Amino acid sequence: MNKATNKPQSTQRWTLEYPELGTAPLPLDPYLSPSYFEAMRDKVFKKVWLCTGKRVEEIPSPGDYVVFDLELTGASLIIVHGLDGIIRTHYNMCMHRANRLVHNERGSCKGRITCAFHGWSYGLDGKLAVATEEKMFFDLDKKSVSLISVATDVWNGFIFVNLDPQPKETLREYLGELWDMFAGYDFSALPASFSYSTELNSCWGVARDSQLEAYHVKYLHQRTAPGLMSYAEDPDRHALYFKLFRRHAVGSWYGLRSETGLPPVAKLAAKFGQTIGSEATSLSDVNQWPKALNPTRDKNWFFDEAYIFPNFHIVFLGLHAYIAHTFLPKMVNKSSWNARAYMPAPKTLVEQFSRESAKCGIRDLWLEDGSTIEVTQKNLDSGRFPHFHCQDQEIMIRHAVKVMDELIGAAP
Amino acid sequence: MRGKLLPQEFADLQDLAADWSLSTERERQGKRLASSMQELRSVYDRLVPRAEAILEHMRLLEAGGKPKTIPEESHNLIYLLYSLAEIGQAIEVHGQPEVVNGFEAKRWVAEHESPAWKAFEQRVRPTLV
Ligand code: FES
Numbered sequence: 392m393n394k395a396t397n398k399p400q401s402t403q404r405w406t407l408e409y410p411e412l413g414t415a416p417l418p419l420d421p422y423l424s425p426s427y428f429e430a431m432r433d434k435v436f437k438k439v440w441l442c443t444g445k446r447v448e449e450i451p452s453p454g455d456y457v458v459f460d461l462e463l464t465g466a467s468l469i470i471v472h473g474l475d476g477i478i479r480t481h482y483n484m485c486m487h488r489a490n491r492l493v494h495n496e497r498g499s500c501k502g503r504i505t506c507a508f509h510g511w512s513y514g515l516d517g518k519l520a521v522a523t524e525e526k527m528f529f530d531l532d533k534k535s536v537s538l539i540s541v542a543t544d545v546w547n548g549f550i551f552v553n554l555d556p557q558p559k560e561t562l563r564e565y566l567g568e569l570w571d572m573f574a575g576y577d578f579s580a581l582p583a584s585f586s587y588s589t590e591l592n593s594c595w596g597v598a599r600d601s602q603l604e605a606y607h608v609k610y611l612h613q614r615t616a617p618g619l620m621s622y623a624e625d626p627d628r629h630a631l632y633f634k635l636f637r638r639h640a641v642g643s644w645y646g647l648r649s650e651t652g653l654p655p656v657a658k659l660a661a662k663f664g665q666t667i668g669s670e671a672t673s674l675s676d677v678n679q680w681p682k683a684l685n686p687t688r689d690k691n692w693f694f695d696e697a698y699i700f701p702n703f704h705i706v707f708l709g710l711h712a713y714i715a716h717t718f719l720p721k722m723v724n725k726s727s728w729n730a731r732a733y734m735p736a737p738k739t740l741v742e743q744f745s746r747e748s749a750k751c752g753i754r755d756l757w758l759e760d761g762s763t764i765e766v767t768q769k770n771l772d773s774g775r776f777p778h779f780h781c782q783d784q785e786i787m788i789r790h791a792v793k794v795m796d797e798l799i800g801a802a803p
Numbered sequence: 804m805r806g807k808l809l810p811q812e813f814a815d816l817q818d819l820a821a822d823w824s825l826s827t828e829r830e831r832q833g834k835r836l837a838s839s840m841q842e843l844r845s846v847y848d849r850l851v852p853r854a855e856a857i858l859e860h861m862r863l864l865e866a867g868g869k870p871k872t873i874p875e876e877s878h879n880l881i882y883l884l885y886s887l888a889e890i891g892q893a894i895e896v897h898g899q900p901e902v903v904n905g906f907e908a909k910r911w912v913a914e915h916e917s918p919a920w921k922a923f924e925q926r927v928r929p930t931l932v
Pocket residue numbers: 485486487488489490506507508509510511
């Protein structure tokens with residue numbers, strides 16, 4: 392296993408440290424096959440813990456809720472902060488005749504969730520409180536009726552759900568080594584600063600893979616993240632570190648942010664807050680960072696990524712900035728993508744301008760990422776593309792595909 | 804009814820306010836994407852030398868602590884600077900108004916501009932702009 396505190400040797404290949412991964416090109420079944428998609432839905436998305444991409448800070452008070460739609464399973468879920476402080480998740484589904492309960496993506500209900508159809512009303516714990524015209528029903532045992540709840544747990548403020556009525560593992564077991572790996576990283580101090588969503592005409596795998604390697608950064612993002620991504624002494628390499636777990640994976644990447652000359656507007660913005668051009672390692676002492684963050688302690692560090700299988704990616708841009716991507720499948724060739732940036736709330740108008748500028752920069756970088764996804768799908772649909780070639784620094788993709796294969800019991 | 808006024812000391816930029824003092828990201832981005840590089844360049848060349856002065860204006864607004872409100876004219880000025888953040892992307896990064904080969908901007912929907920998100924922000928972290 393590689394040492395966490397050194398730059399990689401130029402001969403090092405992480406993939407070879409995990410011989411079970413092999414080095415062959417990746418077949419397309421996981422991306423294109425309808426039966427693979429169904430197996431993924433039934434054996435993975437309905438069974439494992441899924442990060443909703445929502446955070447506890449979004450529902451700070453009793454009655455606050457957010458809606459999480461998991462369209463591939465048909466589930467619309469209400470995640471609600473209970474009067475007892477507990478965060479619960481219920482199907483967004485009235486137990487009278489299955490109407491949808493809340494229609495907005497977020498909001499606050501005062502202690503009750505009420506159905507607009509015939510006025511049935513539920514406590515935040517899901518118990519039926521009021522069945523209107525109750526006497527007119529025949530065998531309704533109000534006490535036995537409640538919303539259908541979904542297992543819910545929280546890791547570092549991120550809300551996870553598990554659609555399995557009897558989850559096989561706790562969230563802690565599911566996350567394994569990741570559970571306390573980022574202890575000391577103050578997620579809760581960094582509010583969601585901006586957030587974009589889109590629906591993609593592409594399979595989930597192609598969308599997900601677009602944020603699962605950083606090989607592309609030097610090329611696709613040559614404009615938005617210019618000229619800063621390879622060791623002088625080892626120009627073909629951008630990665631500092633990888634570690635693969637049973638399901639999840641982490642990686643760390645190099646970046647010469649300090650040496651890139653910024654043009655006027657970008658420079659102005661970087662002066663008053665963290666932007667894509669800021670040198671995060673100069674903002675605080677890297678040796679004081681949580682061990683998992685920038686594990687090689689490189690001064691020329693760009694970012695780390697933690698991939699929480701199957702659908703959640705955290706990209707750490709520093710001690711005080713991170714990005715979270717949530718990718719969800721919908722159909723075999725449709726998926727959704729939410730990208731959010733979390734940073735300290737600006738304290739002054741000037742910082743707010745800097746944030747606005749950072750937002751434009753990161754948003755445009757994401758538009759570059761998005762440029763590859765649907766056209767790749769079209770090419771796959773042509774039937775002429777044989778398989779994906781996957782280099783060493785794309786190891787997280789190779790790993791994710793293997794984990795999925797194993798979970799659905801697909802032949803290797 | 805006059806258009807969008809800027810503070811007196813920024814009278815030299817007044818003619819830009821109608822087109823570029825836009826209060827939402829969607830509008831500013833839309834204006835950037837609908838402009839030619841020539842237009843963007845001329846606005847950029849006028850705003851860059853004034854950017855420090857605009858930032859100083861923003862500092863002065865908060866010099867005596869957080870103000871309760873911001874005058875309309877100052878708001879317009881701040882939005883003008885926000886537009887420079889958009890225009891800067893076109894001039895300094897992409898060399899054209901839109902992201903090169905980029906994903907369709909209209910389909911990249913800003914959740915932070917939705918009424919529900921904004922209402923939540925104002926509840927937990929009231930901002931002035
Ligand atoms: S379906 Fe909800 S009250 Fe009838």
